[in-house]
Amino acid sequence: MRLRSIALICALLALPTLACAAEPGRLQLPDFSALSKKAAQSVDISLDPSLLNLAKSVGISDDSGNGAAVNGVIQGIRGIYVRSYSFDNPGEYSKADVKAVEAQLLAPGWQPIVSTHDLKQGNNVDIYILRNGNRTDGVAIIAAAPRQLTIVNIVGSIDLAKLAQLQGQFGVPRIGLSLHGTPDSSAATASH
Amino acid sequence: MSDEFEKALQRALRHQSPGEDFSNRVITQLDSAAAPTPARQRVLRSRWLPAALAACIIAAIGLVQLRQRALDAERATQARTQLMQALSIASDNINIVRTAVARAENPNS
Numbered sequence: 430m431r432l433r434s435i436a437l438i439c440a441l442l443a444l445p446t447l448a449c450a451a452e453p454g455r456l457q458l459p460d461f462s463a464l465s466k467k468a469a470q471s472v473d474i475s476l477d478p479s480l481l482n483l484a485k486s487v488g489i490s491d492d493s494g495n496g497a498a499v500n501g502v503i504q505g506i507r508g509i510y511v512r513s514y515s516f517d518n519p520g521e522y523s524k525a526d527v528k529a530v531e532a533q534l535l536a537p538g539w540q541p542i543v544s545t546h547d548l549k550q551g552n553n554v555d556i557y558i559l560r561n562g563n564r565t566d567g568v569a570i571i572a573a574a575p576r577q578l579t580i581v582n583i584v585g586s587i588d589l590a591k592l593a594q595l596q597g598q599f600g601v602p603r604i605g606l607s608l609h610g611t612p613d614s615s616a617a618t619a620s621h
Numbered sequence: 622m623s624d625e626f627e628k629a630l631q632r633a634l635r636h637q638s639p640g641e642d643f644s645n646r647v648i649t650q651l652d653s654a655a656a657p658t659p660a661r662q663r664v665l666r667s668r669w670l671p672a673a674l675a676a677c678i679i680a681a682i683g684l685v686q687l688r689q690r691a692l693d694a695e696r697a698t699q700a701r702t703q704l705m706q707a708l709s710i711a712s713d714n715i716n717i718v719r720t721a722v723a724r725a726e727n728p729n730s
Contacts (some may be wrong), residue, residue, distance in 0.1 A: 472710065482699035485692070502708065511707045545721035554718050561650045567721040572714045583709045589715055 453538075454559045454567020454584040459529045461512050464578070466513055467521050468514035475507045498595060505565075507584035512580045516575055519551075519575035526574055551575045556589070585612070 465471045476484065485503070488496065514522065534541075534557045535614035543556045552574040568589065569583040 472706065474707045476700060476704055476707065480696075480700045482703065485698045487694075487697040487701045490680040499708070503704070509707045509711075510705065513710055543718045543722060545718050545725075546682070552717075554714055554721070556715070557716060568711075570711060570714050572717070572724055579710060580712060581707070581714065583711065592708065592712050593715040593719055595708065596716045 452584060453561065454565075454568060454582075455508060456510070456530060456533050456567075456582045458510055458512055458580060458582065459526065461514065461526065464514045464522050467516065468515075469517045470515040473513055474509065474511040478507050481506060484585065490617040502587060502591050502595060506583055508582075508584035510582040512578075513565070514578050516576045521576075522578050526578065527571060527580075528568070530571060538566070539589075587591070599603065 461473070464474065479505075485500075489540050516522070533539075538559045538561065539557050540560060541553075541555060541557050545552075545554045547553070552572075555574045556569065557569040557571075559569075565586040567585070568581070568583040568587055570578040570579070572581075
């Protein structure tokens with residue numbers, strides 16, 4: 430009887446983890462609280478389906494009032510998770526922090542679609558997508574620069590081209606990577 | 622005959638003094654009629670107390686719902702801001718990649 434109770438409690442405790450793992454396209458982002466303390470600026474966003482629906486309920490529109498475009502982009506999204514940290518000095522995060530995420534992207538289904546490496550400035554941006562037939566179940570963006578680390582995980586399908594077109598129209602302060610190297614300093618590789 | 626009747630009428634309608642404590646008796650009667658009896662008080666209480674309690678409960682539920690609505694609206698606005706910020710960060714990084722790819726494909730541009 431006691432064993433059954435313990436097993437039941439364990440099963441109940443494991444449910445949230447199992448639910449998370451069962452959601453295709455969702456990455457288990459490590460606990461970056463240590464980085465958050467060191468960072469000059471940090472963004473920690475976790476929008477699950479219920480919060481996304483709540484956000485949609487207040488009406489989404491960009492600065493230009495083009496709400497339809499934004500709504501079109503977010504239509505297929507089931508969750509969006511962002512961790513972004515800017516540091517005063519280079520090298521304040523370790524590669525192990527990134528490796529924990531990259532390891533999950535080796536799982537079947539995830540494909541790197543674009544990878545840019547700025548050798549001179551040390552800026553690297555990698556974009557992965559999780560495909561299920563013709564459907565996209567998730568997107569992962571890892572942007573690592575000497576003074577900045579950004580990880581974006583979008584669960585669900587999203588048109589990256591449409592999302593790119595919305596740049597600078599959201600009316601929120603930017604802390605995105607600045608890749609202002611000369612054309613020669615940027616070596617980019619793209620694969621589809 | 623009519624004299625007898627007239628005398629009887631006069632006897633019946635003769636002036637009589639109400640007595641010295643007449644006004645006191647009237648006032649006492651009025652007071653006792655105005656003040657509710659304990660039984661009447663119980664009835665009044667039994668009618669108004671539940672109604673007052675129900676009104677209080679309804680008002681409390683209303684206030685809680687209003688507060689909940691305000692909190693939901695606050696959470697929704699916060700979620701919206703976070704969504705816009707998340708999309709902005711994602712969009713910025715995608716454009717960085719696009720720019721880098723465009724540069725790599727066409728270095729002379």
